[in-house]
Amino acid sequence: MQAFRYSQPKSIDNAVEANGRQNSKFIAGGTTLVDLMKLNVEKPTALVDVNGLPLDRIEPSSDGGLKIGALVRNSDLAWNSDVKQRYSVLSEALLAGASPQLRNMATTGGNLLQRTRCYYFRDTNYQCNKREPGSGCAAIDGFHRIHAVLGGSEHCIATHPSDMAVAMMALEATVQLRGAQGERSVALNDFYLVPGTTPEKENVLEPGELITYVTLPPLPQGTRSHYLKLRDRASYEFALASAAVVVQVSGGKIQHARVAMGGVGTKPWRSKEAEQALQGREANEHTFRAAAEAALKPAKPLRDNAFKVELAKRAIVRALQVTTQTA
Amino acid sequence: MPKTRDPDPLVDSEEKNSADAPNTQPLFGRFSRRSFLTQLGAASLAATTAPLAHAAAATQAPAETTEKTAVPGAVPVTLKINGQTHQIMLEPRVTLLDALRENLQMPGTKKGCDHGQCGACTVHLNGRRVNSCLSFAIMHQNDEITTIEGLAQHGELHPVQAAFIEHDGFQCGYCTSGQIMSGAALLKEPIGKEDVDVREAMSGNICRCGAYNNIVAAVQQVRQSA
Numbered sequence: 001m002q003a004f005r006y007s008q009p010k011s012i013d014n015a016v017e018a019n020g021r022q023n024s025k026f027i028a029g030g031t032t033l034v035d036l037m038k039l040n041v042e043k044p045t046a047l048v049d050v051n052g053l054p055l056d057r058i059e060p061s062s063d064g065g066l067k068i069g070a071l072v073r074n075s076d077l078a079w080n081s082d083v084k085q086r087y088s089v090l091s092e093a094l095l096a097g098a099s100p101q102l103r104n105m106a107t108t109g110g111n112l113l114q115r116t117r118c119y120y121f122r123d124t125n126y127q128c129n130k131r132e133p134g135s136g137c138a139a140i141d142g143f144h145r146i147h148a149v150l151g152g153s154e155h156c157i158a159t160h161p162s163d164m165a166v167a168m169m170a171l172e173a174t175v176q177l178r179g180a181q182g183e184r185s186v187a188l189n190d191f192y193l194v195p196g197t198t199p200e201k202e203n204v205l206e207p208g209e210l211i212t213y214v215t216l217p218p219l220p221q222g223t224r225s226h227y228l229k230l231r232d233r234a235s236y237e238f239a240l241a242s243a244a245v246v247v248q249v250s251g252g253k254i255q256h257a258r259v260a261m262g263g264v265g266t267k268p269w270r271s272k273e274a275e276q277a278l279q280g281r282e283a284n285e286h287t288f289r290a291a292a293e294a295a296l297k298p299a300k301p302l303r304d305n306a307f308k309v310e311l312a313k314r315a316i317v318r319a320l321q322v323t324t325q326t327a
Numbered sequence: 328m329p330k331t332r333d334p335d336p337l338v339d340s341e342e343k344n345s346a347d348a349p350n351t352q353p354l355f356g357r358f359s360r361r362s363f364l365t366q367l368g369a370a371s372l373a374a375t376t377a378p379l380a381h382a383a384a385a386t387q388a389p390a391e392t393t394e395k396t397a398v399p400g401a402v403p404v405t406l407k408i409n410g411q412t413h414q415i416m417l418e419p420r421v422t423l424l425d426a427l428r429e430n431l432q433m434p435g436t437k438k439g440c441d442h443g444q445c446g447a448c449t450v451h452l453n454g455r456r457v458n459s460c461l462s463f464a465i466m467h468q469n470d471e472i473t474t475i476e477g478l479a480q481h482g483e484l485h486p487v488q489a490a491f492i493e494h495d496g497f498q499c500g501y502c503t504s505g506q507i508m509s510g511a512a513l514l515k516e517p518i519g520k521e522d523v524d525v526r527e528a529m530s531g532n533i534c535r536c537g538a539y540n541n542i543v544a545a546v547q548q549v550r551q552s553a
Contacts, residue, residue, distance in 0.1 A: 003400060006419040006465055027466070034422070034461045035442050047419070049466055075455075079517055099531025100513065102443060104455045105462065235530035 002043040010052050012178055012212065019048045020180060020208040026050050028071060029105040031098070032114050040124055041115075041131055055109075055212055058082065064218035070109030070211045074164065075100065077108060087216060089225035089244050093167035093262075096229040099236050109211035112165055112175065112191070113203070116158035117238055118147065129155045130199040137199075145304040146240065149312075151266035152300060156199030158266060160192070161238050165268040167227055169260035170244035171216050179209035188214075192267035202267075220256050223248040228319040229262070230311055239263030241312040243319040249283045254324075259295060264312045271295035274316065283324040285317065292316040405468050408433070409477025419465050424448045426464035427474060435475040435504050439533070446532035449505040449512075450474050456512035458531075475504035478511060486552070487511045490545035498536035506532045510546040514553060522547060 009015040019026055024046040027033055036042040055069035058080050066082060077083055078094035098106065120126040120138040127136035139147055139157055147157040165188070173188040191203050205211075219225075229242040242262035248255045257278035261269040274295035281287040292313035299309045401416040406426065415430050424441075427433045427450070436459060439447030443461040450459045451473040478485040487510040490496070497503040506529070513528045525543050534542065 001420050004419060006402075006463075008466075027463075030463070030466070031443055031458075031461050034463065038442065047463075051466065075516075099443075099446065100516065100528055101446060101449055101456050101458045101509070101531045102461075104452075105457050235527050 001037050001040070002045060004044050005046040006049065007046070008049040008052055012053055012055075012210065015048055015050050015053060016178055016180060016208055016210055018046075019210070021046060022207075024048060024208075026210060028107040028110045029073070029102075030110075031102050031106045032110065036115060036122070039122055041122055050210065061215050066216045068108050068214045068216070070107060070213060072108045074098070074103040074106045074108070074111060077164075078103065086219065087167075087171055087225065089170060089227045089246060090164065090167040090216075092227035093163040093229075093242075093244060096227060096239075096242075097163040108164070108214055111162055112168075112188075112211060112214070113205075114160070114162050114165075115202075117161050118158035119143070121158055130158060130195070130202075133198070133200045140302070143304060144302050146238070146263075147302070147305050148266045149264050149296075149299040149301045149305055149308050150261070150269050151194040153195045153197065153199070153266075155197055156195035156266065157302070158195070158199070159238075159263055160202075160265065160267050162268060163227065163229060163239065163242060163262055165192075166242060166260045166262035167225075167244045168214065168216070169268045169270045170225070170246045170258040171219075172258065174215045174217075175211055176213040176215065177205065177209050178212045179206050181206075183212075185215075188268075189270050194266050219246065220248045222250065223256060224323045226319050226323040228315050228322070230315050231263075241308050241315045243312070243315040245316070245319045245323050247278070247283075247320065247323045249324055252282055254278045254281055254283050254287070257291075259291065259316060261295065261312055261316070264296075264299075264308050273297065278320075283320075285321070288317045288320040289313075291320070402465070404465050406431075406464060406472060407470070408472045409474060417464055419463060421464050422460055423450070423462045423464045423467055423472070424459040427459065433474055433476050437501055437504055439502065439505075444533070445502070445505075446509060447502050447505040449508040449532065451508060451512055454512070454515065456509050473508075475508060478507065485511055486549045487514075487546065490548045491542070494541045494545040494548065495538070496542045496545040497534070497538050502532060502534045502536075506534065506542055510542070510549070513546070514550060520550075525550075 007018050009018050023044055025044040027047045028050050033042055056071040057069045058072055059067045061067040074094050078091045084091045118139055121128045121130050126138040129135060129137050137156055148159045168188050174185050175188055175191050176185050186204060193201055193203060223246060225246040227244045229239045231237040231239055239262045241264050244260045246258040257275045259271045259274040274291040277291040277294040278287060295316055296309050296313050301309050398418050400418045404415055404417040406413050413431055417426055424436060424438055427436050436450055437447035439445035441460045443458045448458055448460040449456050452470045478488060487507050491507055509529055509532045518524045518528045522543050525546050
């Protein structure tokens with residue numbers, strides 16, 4: 001592991017200032033970063049420990065939504081009563097991810113910044129454009145069963161591994177950032193970047209910029225939501241395909257629909273195509289199947305991951321069925 | 328199979344006893360597995376260097392000299408473990424797991440995968456279970472750390488420890504301290520009552536021997552008697 005300087009600033013301003021140097025990284029839960037530092041995939045020469053910052057609260061936001069501090073641990077967020085009652089898709093997604101130990105460590109901000117589980121990214125013996133820009137992609141011609149069918153490029157087909165971020169996509173979350181230039185907020189959908197020709201750039205964070213909060217807007221009255229995760233094991237495994245759906249039905253018609261997918265995209269994948277196919281339609285299997293078809297229409301499967309196209313469709317249909325079931 | 332239970336020879340005797348009074352005799356005479364292996368290593372080193380008998384004095388105490396050598400970049404770190412405060416010099420790269428095992432001689436916490444995938448290294452931070460392999464020790468100077476060595480209180484096994492013995496919650500024993508730390512922590516977590524809920528809540532602890540049924544039985548017994 002590369003040696004690093006360690007600091008633990010007590011204020012957000014000091015943290016942002018401390019992280020302004022090159023090769024410096026924030027560390028919170030450490031569950032991704034320490035893992036990748038041991039593999040020499042991440043090689044920061046300075047770590048800025050943000051655990052002492054006052055960003056560990058879940059509060060109501062002024063518009064009736066929820067404001068989640070970047071240091072709120074995944075387990076605390078999953079078990080928060082507001083989250084369970086009003087944003088159950090988020091609680092379900094969190095509890096479907098990782099293990100209880102990791103959820104006690106991992107933070108809201110860190111979860112958004114998880115790196116891919118692509119085998120070639122994690123192994124420095126292989127080419128990887130994300131790890132070493134310009135070196136090539138070993139996955140495209142390699143073993144790519146777990147890789148993306150949506151949002152890939154000829155330079156990278158690595159999936160984003162987060163479950164939490166998929167639920168937050170369907171909840172239309174906004175990310176609050178603090179940097180040397182001050183504060184700004186970015187819609188989560190715009191926060192993530194598809195790989196294109198620069199797979200090493202995964203999001204719009206500027207060097208030194210810190211995620212401070214994630215805010216969730218209030219949902220229309222009577223909205224229900226659900227997260228369905230499909231994987232090789234029953235627990236403690238990353239998604240092959242997952243669906244986060246947020247739906248409000250009245251008079252048999254779908255009035256509000258948000259659909260996002262995990263395990264299939266190079267970023268947490270919101271499907272406006274699926275949402276359009278649901279909007280105003282009757283809540284039945286025919287509609288759900290049409291939405292699923294629309295969601296996966298842009299898919300570009302490869303030799304080993306073509307199964308994900310149908311798997312993701314079925315995840316969407318099933319999640320919509322569960323969400324719209326009358327009790 | 329007979330249910331008689333001898334003291335488990337696979338758990339270091341020093342690990343079993345360190346939670347209690349420090350002067351408790353090890354279970355198997357003066358040797359634990361760890362001290363035996365250490366001395367075996369020193370003996371074989373002496374044997375291979377026998378022709379250089381005049382150099383033997385230099386090989387007598389390699390452990391002590393390495394411990395006194397200052398590690399470049401080490402900084403003073405204070406850790407509160409099982410109610411005791413320890414002040415040690417640590418390089419910032421040292422994980423909490425390695426600090427416990429290598430610097431503080433508490434090898435009860437096990438290193439399995441070293442990447443947060445197996446749960447053998449599970450300890451409690453302020454009462455909550457975490458993977459000690461994925462965190463740097465220097466980040467935990469304000470935390471109350473509990474390891475398997477600190478779970479028993481006043482000479483009494485923790486109920487989860489006792490239940491693991493009663494239900495045979497292990498075969499080789501390597502994952503056991505992590506399993507027990509997880510089982511003890513989940514007693515305070517808001518999970519469901521069924522076996523399936525325990526299986527899900529214990530999914531971060533892998534057991535290669537496949538003692539899962541007995542582990543679930545042990546954890547459930549403690550939950551039901553609480």
